[in-house]
Amino acid sequence: MSTHTSEPTEPVAGAPVAMQRDADLLRFATAGSVDDGKSTLIGRLLYDTKTVFEDQIESVERASRDRGDEYTNLALLTDGLRAEREQGITIDVAYRYFATPRRKFIIADTPGHIQYTRNMVTGASTADLALILVDARKGLVEQSRRHAFLATLLQVPHLVLAVNKMDLVDFSEEVFEGIRRDFASFATKLEVPDLTVIPVSALEGDNVVSRSSRTPWYDGPSLLHHLEHVHVASDRNLVDARFAVQYVIRPQSGRHLDYRGYAGQVSGGVLKPGDEVMVLPSGFTTRIASIETADGPVAEAFPPMSVTVRLEDELDVSRGDMICRPHNAPTPSQDIDAMVSWMDESSALVPGRKYAIKHTTRTARAVVKELQYRLDVNTLHRDESSTQLGLNEIGRIRLRTTAPLLADEYRRNRTTGGFVLIDEGTNRTVGAGMITAAE
Incomplete structure (x- = not known):
């Protein structure tokens, strides 16, 4: 990673002061059809952005010449595995x-x-922004709509549609506007x-890092400028204070035998220290004595900070x-209603089947009580006659868990509203869920 220092972004109204520094990190997921x-x-x-080393550039230039390309094929910077390169496909979620x-x-x-589809769900589940590419020559295709739907299903707050290969349509404003109108029309069905x-x-780099003179009709930002300035904090x-305890810190020897902290x-x-809080599921109340990080005490903690919380009273936590x-x-x-993306290729989700469920730091068992419908992610049609969900399919289900989950709706909180289902026989993650209602 580059070692540039980060400049502070503009203040965000209502956000904690320290959160301004956290706003200088943007997680974004990219999606597009093959060859977009x-x-x-x-x-x-x-x-x-000069984030690659000179030897990497030289390697890519050499590989481009060996392939007979008349230009430096920058795609080779990201297509990491040689076997994938030879097949011309990229098959996993790669983090850059x-x-x-x-x-x-x-x-x-x-x-x-x-x-x-499951890879898109994995990549976009923690993203602040989704970047969807379309080929200017082809316009919107089914996969463009599918990726947009998945991004909104996962409550990704910012969406960028990059109409690529404008050089192959002579930077036509008419072509661009047609695609923009088509997508805006489809987006009205989504949130x-x-x-x-x-x-x-x-x-050719037009409107990627800097504005292009070949699109005088476009008065918006370059892609990088938008990524640098979009507000995510x-x-x-x-509003909703949520801190799931991951680990109880209680030294067994030394000077701090009376120390008890809750990490998560x-x-x-x-x-903040002094805040009145409640511990669930017991329902006991107390106050926060202190909040600590690896660098020492802090005056406040906010998402997605990892901290240790000490409480004033000794509770069973x-x-x-x-x-x-x-x-x-x-x-x-x-009783949980949820949208679930099925990720297992060897077995389908069917009503009556039991799974382990992992929600925040809590694990329980769950049974699928009902499959309410399977969703066609291309047309948004609900198929209520479906009896199972196969690999990469998405549907709405009802679960019954053996222990209560401390859950919010996914639209309200992506962390406390999300869960994964695990096959207890193989220990594989088989489904990713987004809670729509909990009772």
């Missing part, structure tokens, strides 16, 4: 890192093939809080418990 130029676009971002003086970036590079459409040529839930990651709200506010707590729920 996704690898070239990522390569262009890495190349033009780069930085500019303004912000650090983590890219989840997800494959475009329809059989890898898209923030949509930006940018004409680019990844191959205000996307986080700062803040998934919602802002926590263990892994899987939730620290929240007394008058703003999730309802312990054993």
Whole structure:
């Protein structure tokens, strides 16, 4: 990763002061159909931001010549595995890192093939922004719509449609506007809080890092400028305090035998020493004595900080418990309605089957009570006659858990509203779920 220092972004109204520093990290997922130029676009971002070493550039230039390319094939910067390169496909979620003086970036590079829906779900589940590529010559295709739907299903707050290969349509404003209108029309069926459409040529660099003179009719930002300036701190839930206990720290020897701290990651709200809090599922209340990080005590904690919380009273608190506010707590729920993306190729989800369920730091067992419908992600049609979900299919289900989950709706909190299902026989993760209702 580049070692540039980060400059502070503009203040975000209502956000904790320390959160301004956290706003200099953007996680974004890329998606596109095969040959839309996704690898070239990522390569262009890495190349033009000078985040790659000279020997990597030389290696790519040499490989490009060996392939007979008349240009430096920047896609080779991101297509990591030689076997994949030879087949011309990229098949997993690859995480790339780069930085500019303004912000650090983590890219989840997800494959475009329809059989890898699960990879898109994995890559976009923690993303602040989804970048969807379309080929200017082809316009919107089924996969473009599918990727947009998955991004909104996963509550990714910012969506960018990059209309790529504009150089192959002579930078036509008419072509660009047609695609923008088509996508805006489709987006009305989805919940898209923030949509930006940018004409680019990844191959030639137009509107990727800097504005292009070949699109005088476009008055928006370049792609990198937009990625650097999009506000993400205000996307986080700062209202509902949620802290799932991951580990109880209690030294067995030394000077700190009376120390008891609860380690975990803040998934919602802002926590401060002195705050009154409640521990679930016991329901006992106390106050926060202190909040500590690896660098020492802090005055406040907010998502996604990993901290250790000390409480004023000695309560029976263990892994899987939730620290929240007394008058703003999730309802312990054993009956869960959720959208689930099925990820297992060897077995389907069918009603009556039992799985382990992992929700925040709590694990329980769950039975599938009902498959309400299977969703066609291309047409958004609900098939209520389906009896099972196969690999890469998405549907709405009802679960009954053996122990109450301390859950929120996914639209309210992506951490406390998400879960995974695990096959107890093979220990494989077989499904990723987004809670729509808990009771």
